[in-house]
Amino acid sequence: MPNDPLGEIVVIGAGGHAKVVIECLRHAGWNVIGCTDADPTPRSCAGVPVIGTDDALGRLRSEGVANAFCALGANRLRERVGGKLQDLGFALPSYQGPGAIVSSTVRIGAGVAIMPGAVINIDTVIGDFAIINTNANVDHDGVLGRAVHVGPGAALAGEVVVGDRSFIATGCAVIPQRRIGADTIVGAGSVVVRDLPSGVIAFGNPARVQREL
Numbered sequence: 001m002p003n004d005p006l007g008e009i010v011v012i013g014a015g016g017h018a019k020v021v022i023e024c025l026r027h028a029g030w031n032v033i034g035c036t037d038a039d040p041t042p043r044s045c046a047g048v049p050v051i052g053t054d055d056a057l058g059r060l061r062s063e064g065v066a067n068a069f070c071a072l073g074a075n076r077l078r079e080r081v082g083g084k085l086q087d088l089g090f091a092l093p094s095y096q097g098p099g100a101i102v103s104s105t106v107r108i109g110a111g112v113a114i115m116p117g118a119v120i121n122i123d124t125v126i127g128d129f130a131i132i133n134t135n136a137n138v139d140h141d142g143v144l145g146r147a148v149h150v151g152p153g154a155a156l157a158g159e160v161v162v163g164d165r166s167f168i169a170t171g172c173a174v175i176p177q178r179r180i181g182a183d184t185i186v187g188a189g190s191v192v193v194r195d196l197p198s199g200v201i202a203f204g205n206p207a208r209v210q211r212e213l
């Protein structure tokens with residue numbers, strides 16, 4: 001059951017990720033008043049109206065809308081637009097979707113999406129604008145940078161470190177204490193048993209660097 005209303009919030013983005021975010025925000029008790037998109041064609045996203053492009057954000061802020069959530073799937077873009085929201089003076093709450101379990105010791109940055117069923121264990125640190133997607137696990141003492149995306153069902157064992165804007169795709173497994181650099185993509189279903197550098201695409205079991213980005 002939804003909690004008591006937390007107040008009004010605007011969502012940035014109207015794609016598949018935004019749909020899930022809107023549903024989770026509602027479940028958490030937010031009143032999602034609309035979303036913005038590069039394509040301002042009037043339509044709805046998860047039952048919420050698209051109310052214009054990002055140009056509408058300044059107006060909404062001046063009209064008293066205090067909260068925003070950046071629900072863009074692309075890590076670099078999400079980080080950039082999230083920074084713009086901070087500059088406009090929006091508060092950027094994080095949320096936990098239904099069934100997510102997050103240790104009370106976890107430090108969570110601004111604008112973090114913790115999707116349904118995700119588990120984040122003791123003493124982990126999650127940077128601003130990260131996504132911990134559906135049923136993903138981040139075990140104890142993990143350190144995830146800004147705008148990292150841990151994809152659906154991915155499992156990071158204890159003490160894994162992931163650099164800013166990296167994407168650990170659907171169903172990956174990372175063994176304890178491995179370090180993955182910034183701006184790296186680890187392809188779906190990969191098993192990371194060695195550290196990975198920044199700025200590469202890697203995949204496979206074991207995950208190997210395929211090319212630089």
Ligand SMILES: CC(=O)SCCNC(=O)CCNC(=O)[C@H](O)C(C)(C)COP(=O)(O)OP(=O)(O)OC[C@H]1O[C@@H](n2cnc3c(N)ncnc32)[C@H](O)[C@@H]1OP(=O)(O)O
Binds near residue numbers: 186188189201202204
């Ligand atoms: C809720 C949500 O939906 S969140 C979104 C989650 N999204 C994902 O998990 C997507 C993750 N993306 C991937 O895994 C992609 O395959 C990437 C990014 C690793 C690579 O994408 P591309 O560069 O476009 O690779 P492309 O599809 O051209 O494949 C190139 C080759 O790599 C192989 N390959 C691609 N991905 C993988 C993978 N994860 N594991 C093993 N092999 C792979 C392909 O089979 C292909 O091999 P071939 O040349 O022998 O035919």
